[in-house]
């Protein structure tokens with residue numbers, strides 16, 4: 587009978603373990619801090635200049651970003667698009683939270699200086715999920731790695 591008492595005693599511990607697992611947020615994959623700068627890393631940023639993420643969602647976002655978003659967000663000053671890796675430009679945007687960023691990327695957005703983010707970056711073939719993945723990739727690579735995989 588000793589064995590069964592032991593088993594019974596383990597139940598509360600399992601409960602505590604499950605509670606801790608549920609309460610611990612997913613840990614975001616860290617982005618190397620030395621690839622961030624106030625104004626972004628020098629020159630035009632392409633995906634090859636950034637580390638390859640492991641997270642499946644970020645990987646998908648990377649592909650979408652390269653195809654549609656990089657043209658402007660790689661550092662095209664004429665468009666006024668915030669450059670990926672530029673923490674000054676991204677910090678206040680990241681502060682808005684993912685829901686607002688998703689909405690602005692999917693539906694388009696005009697900033698206070700009348701620079702325009704076109705809906706879906708101008709690529710109507712992209713699904714909501716693809717645009718959202720690209721936003722996560724940008725946030726991850728612009729000082730928001732904790733938020734990126736939430």
Ligand code: HEC
Nearest residue numbers: 654655658665666667679690691697701702703707720721
């Ligand atoms: C034609 C250029 C262009 C393309 C292509 C483009 N963007 Fe943008 N994007 C902009 C500009 C300009 C802004 C800044 C608008 C402002 O705040 O003045 C912006 C801002 C954003 C923001 C920040 C919105 C906010 O609330 O601060 C997100 C997120 C974003 N773009 C995501 C994307 C994604 C994802 C793609 C690709 C699917 C993409 N963009 C493609 C020009 C572009």
